[in-house]
Amino acid sequence: MSLSDNLQDIRSKIPASVTLVAVSKTVDEIRLREALAAGQTVFGENYVQEAKSKWTALKAEFPQTKLHLIGHLQSNKADDAVRLFDRIDTLDRVSLASALAKAMTKQQRKIPCLIEVNIGDEPQKGGCAIAELPALIDFARGLSIEIKGLMAIPPVDKDPKPYFEKLAALAKQYQLKTVSMGMSGDFETAIACGSTEVRVGSAIFGARTPKNAQ
Numbered sequence: 001m002s003l004s005d006n007l008q009d010i011r012s013k014i015p016a017s018v019t020l021v022a023v024s025k026t027v028d029e030i031r032l033r034e035a036l037a038a039g040q041t042v043f044g045e046n047y048v049q050e051a052k053s054k055w056t057a058l059k060a061e062f063p064q065t066k067l068h069l070i071g072h073l074q075s076n077k078a079d080d081a082v083r084l085f086d087r088i089d090t091l092d093r094v095s096l097a098s099a100l101a102k103a104m105t106k107q108q109r110k111i112p113c114l115i116e117v118n119i120g121d122e123p124q125k126g127g128c129a130i131a132e133l134p135a136l137i138d139f140a141r142g143l144s145i146e147i148k149g150l151m152a153i154p155p156v157d158k159d160p161k162p163y164f165e166k167l168a169a170l171a172k173q174y175q176l177k178t179v180s181m182g183m184s185g186d187f188e189t190a191i192a193c194g195s196t197e198v199r200v201g202s203a204i205f206g207a208r209t210p211k212n213a214q
C-alpha cells in the first residue's frame with residue numbers, strides 16, 4: 001500500500017472528532033511531501049534538531065502544518081522548540097516549564113502544551129508522576145502556559161487499556177480536553193478509552209530502521 005493508502009486506511013478507523021498526528025521521526029522529506037500532498041496537516045516529531053532541519057522550509061511552504069513535539073525536551077533546547085513547534089506535548093517537569101515560559105516571553109510566541117504523564121510509574125521513563133500532576137499544572141499556568149491536556153505512553157508489553165483509562169480519567173479529573181494516547185498498534189483501543197488524539201507513525205510511513213527506531 002502507498003503512503004496515501006495507509007493514511008486513508010487509518011483515517012477510516014478514526015472518528016472525525018479524533019486528531020490524527022502523523023509521527024514522522026526518521027521520515028525523509030520526500031515522504032513528508034507525500035503525506036502533505038495527501039492532506040495530512042498535523043505531524044509529531046521526537047527530536048528538535050531533526051525537526052528543525054526537516055521542517056523549517058517545509059512549514060513555510062505549507063503554512064497550515066501543525067508540528068507537535070512528542071519526544072523528551074531538554075531545557076536548553078526550549079528556545080528552538082518554541083520557535084519551530086506549534087505545541088509541546090512532553091512538558092513533564094517544573095524546570096522545563098520555566099525554560100519554556102522564558103522562551104515564549106522572549107519570542108513573544110505563546111504555544112500550548114500537554115503534560116506527559118508517567119502513567120505506568122516506570123522509573124526509567126520520562127513524564128510527570130501522577131501525584132505531582134496538579135502541582136505541575138498550577139505551576140505552568142502560573143507562568144501563563146496554556147495546558148491543553150495530557151499525553152502518555154503506556155508500558156511496553158502490557159495491555160495498554162488500563163493505562164489509557166487511567167489517563168482519560170486524570171484528564172477528566174483536571175478538566176483537560178486533550179488526551180493524546182494511542183500509537184500504530186493500539187490507537188483503536190485508545191480511542192475506545194477516550195483518546196482525542198492518536199500518534200501514528202509506522203502504520204503510515206512504514207517500519208523505522210532499528211537504528212532509528214527509538
Ligand SMILES: *Cc1c(COP(=O)(O)O)cnc(C)c1O
Binds near residue numbers: 183202
Ligand atoms: C514513535 C512514537 C509514536 C509512533 O509510534 P508507532 O508505533 O510508529 O505508531 C508515538 N508516540 C511517540 C511518543 C513516539 O515516540
